[in-house]
Amino acid sequence: MSSENSVGVVAPQRARFYDPLLLRSGAEMPGFELVFETYGQLNRARSNAVLVCHALSGSHHVAGRYADDVDNVGWWDNLVGPGKPLDIKKFFVVGVNNLGGCYGSTGPLSINPATGKRYGADFPLVTVEDWVAAQGRLADHLGVETWAAVIGGSLGGMQALEWSLQFPERVRHAMVIASAPKLSAQNIAFNEVARQAILSDPDFHAGYYADHGVVPTRGLRLARMVGHITYLSDAQMAEKFGRQLRHGEHKFSYDVDFEIESYLRYQGNKFASFFDANTYLMTTKALDYFDPAYEFDGNLAAALARARASFFVASFSTDWRFSPARSREIVFALLHNRLRVVYAEIESTAGHDSFLLDDDHYHALLRAYLENIAV
Amino acid sequence: MSSENSVGVVAPQRARFYDPLLLRSGAEMPGFELVFETYGQLNRARSNAVLVCHALSGSHHVAGRYADDVDNVGWWDNLVGPGKPLDIKKFFVVGVNNLGGCYGSTGPLSINPATGKRYGADFPLVTVEDWVAAQGRLADHLGVETWAAVIGGSLGGMQALEWSLQFPERVRHAMVIASAPKLSAQNIAFNEVARQAILSDPDFHAGYYADHGVVPTRGLRLARMVGHITYLSDAQMAEKFGRQLRHGEHKFSYDVDFEIESYLRYQGNKFASFFDANTYLMTTKALDYFDPAYEFDGNLAAALARARASFFVASFSTDWRFSPARSREIVFALLHNRLRVVYAEIESTAGHDSFLLDDDHYHALLRAYLENIAV
Numbered sequence: 001m002s003s004e005n006s007v008g009v010v011a012p013q014r015a016r017f018y019d020p021l022l023l024r025s026g027a028e029m030p031g032f033e034l035v036f037e038t039y040g041q042l043n044r045a046r047s048n049a050v051l052v053c054h055a056l057s058g059s060h061h062v063a064g065r066y067a068d069d070v071d072n073v074g075w076w077d078n079l080v081g082p083g084k085p086l087d088i089k090k091f092f093v094v095g096v097n098n099l100g101g102c103y104g105s106t107g108p109l110s111i112n113p114a115t116g117k118r119y120g121a122d123f124p125l126v127t128v129e130d131w132v133a134a135q136g137r138l139a140d141h142l143g144v145e146t147w148a149a150v151i152g153g154s155l156g157g158m159q160a161l162e163w164s165l166q167f168p169e170r171v172r173h174a175m176v177i178a179s180a181p182k183l184s185a186q187n188i189a190f191n192e193v194a195r196q197a198i199l200s201d202p203d204f205h206a207g208y209y210a211d212h213g214v215v216p217t218r219g220l221r222l223a224r225m226v227g228h229i230t231y232l233s234d235a236q237m238a239e240k241f242g243r244q245l246r247h248g249e250h251k252f253s254y255d256v257d258f259e260i261e262s263y264l265r266y267q268g269n270k271f272a273s274f275f276d277a278n279t280y281l282m283t284t285k286a287l288d289y290f291d292p293a294y295e296f297d298g299n300l301a302a303a304l305a306r307a308r309a310s311f312f313v314a315s316f317s318t319d320w321r322f323s324p325a326r327s328r329e330i331v332f333a334l335l336h337n338r339l340r341v342v343y344a345e346i347e348s349t350a351g352h353d354s355f356l357l358d359d360d361h362y363h364a365l366l367r368a369y370l371e372n373i374a375v
Numbered sequence: 376m377s378s379e380n381s382v383g384v385v386a387p388q389r390a391r392f393y394d395p396l397l398l399r400s401g402a403e404m405p406g407f408e409l410v411f412e413t414y415g416q417l418n419r420a421r422s423n424a425v426l427v428c429h430a431l432s433g434s435h436h437v438a439g440r441y442a443d444d445v446d447n448v449g450w451w452d453n454l455v456g457p458g459k460p461l462d463i464k465k466f467f468v469v470g471v472n473n474l475g476g477c478y479g480s481t482g483p484l485s486i487n488p489a490t491g492k493r494y495g496a497d498f499p500l501v502t503v504e505d506w507v508a509a510q511g512r513l514a515d516h517l518g519v520e521t522w523a524a525v526i527g528g529s530l531g532g533m534q535a536l537e538w539s540l541q542f543p544e545r546v547r548h549a550m551v552i553a554s555a556p557k558l559s560a561q562n563i564a565f566n567e568v569a570r571q572a573i574l575s576d577p578d579f580h581a582g583y584y585a586d587h588g589v590v591p592t593r594g595l596r597l598a599r600m601v602g603h604i605t606y607l608s609d610a611q612m613a614e615k616f617g618r619q620l621r622h623g624e625h626k627f628s629y630d631v632d633f634e635i636e637s638y639l640r641y642q643g644n645k646f647a648s649f650f651d652a653n654t655y656l657m658t659t660k661a662l663d664y665f666d667p668a669y670e671f672d673g674n675l676a677a678a679l680a681r682a683r684a685s686f687f688v689a690s691f692s693t694d695w696r697f698s699p700a701r702s703r704e705i706v707f708a709l710l711h712n713r714l715r716v717v718y719a720e721i722e723s724t725a726g727h728d729s730f731l732l733d734d735d736h737y738h739a740l741l742r743a744y745l746e747n748i749a750v
Contacts, residue, residue, distance in 0.1 A: 185612035186612045189639055196597060200597070221571070222575070241560040243558070252399075254660075257663065
């Protein structure tokens with residue numbers, strides 16, 4: 001990306017919410033803070049706001065860079081900027097770190113006012129519905145009555161879908177990318193392995209590791225490694241790594257033999273160095289629990305009947321985490337309700353991670369859709 | 376299975392081999408023992424012997440039950456017995472626990488004669504080639520010059536293939552089921568996660584856990600959980616577990632919510648209670664390293680040119696660990712060499728584990744092929 005169509009230097013902002021939030025679990029979240037970023041200007045009609053929802057490891061830092069950390073580029077910087085598909089000359093774009101996150105919003109690493117210590121395991125389990133409820137507070141704070149669009153990939157797409165259900169009148173376009181209406185047993189199984197890796201790490205200390213001055217690095221590292229396998233396609237792994245040897249020969253030891261091992265260890269170590277284990281656990285549970293059809297005897301069409309938004313749904317051919325078939329479930333349920341839907345199955349070798357990449361066809365579709373949104 | 380076509384009560388036997396075995400790694404295995412079982416009678420022409428090779432968690436206990444442990448039924452009991460597809464009225468069937476195993480053959484839990492302590496991490500890494508070399512010693516011991524067939528599923532299939540390459544004149548039929556000519560990057564990636572789970576378990580003690588009186592249970596448990604996901608198909612998991620809740624409601628905790636979590640934890644705990652971690656590590660490496668084409672610039676046809684056996688190759692439609700495409704690679708390479716091949720892609724919902732199951736179509740194919748083998 002050339003710097004001329006970057007949003008440039010950005011800075012996070014914070015908003016504090018004083019009213020307690022009743023969570024889906026029945027627990028009550030007292031006052032909380034959300035950290036967020038905005039790009040572009042809210043127009044006078046307040047009709048051009050777009051909310052970007054993040055996935056498992058994402059944050060409020062969607063685009064641009066920080067003055068004091070110039071290498072820290074936003075995770076969807078290829079999408080958001082002046083002249084980019086999500087064009088900040090037209091839109092006022094908002095990124096927010098979800099409640100329970102570990103990038104600055106109130107979460108397990110925050111101080112629990114009831115104890116004066118970090119929440120740790122006392123932080124309540126939050127769900128996709130709770131995140132959207134909290135994002136609703138942020139919309140109020142920003143003076144956004146109705147989003148022109150709510151957009152997200154993967155778990156972010158679930159939030160976009162949930163916005164259309166929890167606040168049908170407050171979102172005109174829901175853009176649900178590389179997502180699913182609920183996890184499959186296999187999806188849950190992978191999450192459970194990741195959780196057990198963290199929960200069984202002796203440094204986890206039942207979630208109160210911060211009180212012990214340690215971090216369950218081993219567990220987080222394994223969780224990220226297994227996650228990474230599901231983000232990439234078999235074909236892409238074959239192309240990128242194949243059976244390439246790191247040292248040109250078999251080592252007959254448990255050091256790195258194959259490049260794919262080196263890659264996974266690197267990704268695992270990097271992630272474990274900054275991500276919070278309680279946030280990870282909670283986020284996998286939010287994924288597992290998400291199922292709008294749950295209250296409708298599994299009938300997704302009935303669950304989506306209350307939506308009023310127009311929808312953009314996209315999936316990627318080699319995504320085996322949330323395959324195109326999962327997006328089609330959403331599309332069928334929307335069409336059943338005679339809602340407007342644009343749906344694209346995009347050829348891509350990059351698996352689930354495709355939604356983050358700067359693919360010409362994908363970005364052209366997003367651009368075309370976003371250009372057609374009236375503000 | 377009715378008891379009338381069971382092999383009945385069986386007992387393991389042991390054979391000791393005194394000549395050192397030079398391993399592929401360059402290390403030398405001094406004298407070693409293999410534990411094995413036999414079913415049926417070797418005929419006078421010694422032409423009816425069939426070797427059954429086991430996969431990752433299998434053993435020499437292929438069929439029948441033990442007098443003092445009647446619930447411990449052999450892992451391929453549905454296949455092997457009088458009147459069963461691998462009919463012991465016709466064949467003399469041999470099951471063997473591989474070198475480095477943890478069911479009685481010399482392995483990491485054995486006493487290292489050099490130190491008087493358990494080998495642990497000092498046990499050399501053995502490969503598929505080494506297993507087959509050791510099985511060759513067992514064939515000599517049993518007076519079997521030529522196997523009527525060598526058969527195996529998954530990693531067992533790799534051994535059957537390797538037999539046809541290492542001892543071309545000593546195997547008349549190689550039966551390679553649910554297997555692959557080498558692991559993909561994704562296959563290696565899953566193995567690497569399993570290894571890292573074990574290696575990073577504080578109870579692993581660099582492989583010398585026996586000296587510390589502990590077992591890396593956490594790591595083994597995680598390794599088995601992630602393995603199990605790859606043994607089952609997405610479709611079968613959906614059918615068997617779907618999103619069924621264990622307690623009829625979301626618990627908003629990290630206890631079991633979904634049945635699939637309960638299943639994985641059970642499988643992980645069970646496995647970790649009896650399997651040896653060093654054997655597990657070594658076996659995943661044997662899988663990763665297996666690649667007959669490695670010495671032939673990746674040309675599998677060239678690698679298989681020295682085979683003289685007839686081949687039975689089978690794959691299962693929903694096996695995503697070793698998909699039908701992987702079996703077809705073997706078939707194409709065999710056909711290129713004008714070798715006789717029977718190949719079947721079998722419809723099955725059960726994923727990789729299909730090779731262990733009593734499917735009518737699958738067993739009818741095996742029966743037909745085995746009936747045609749002259750003894």
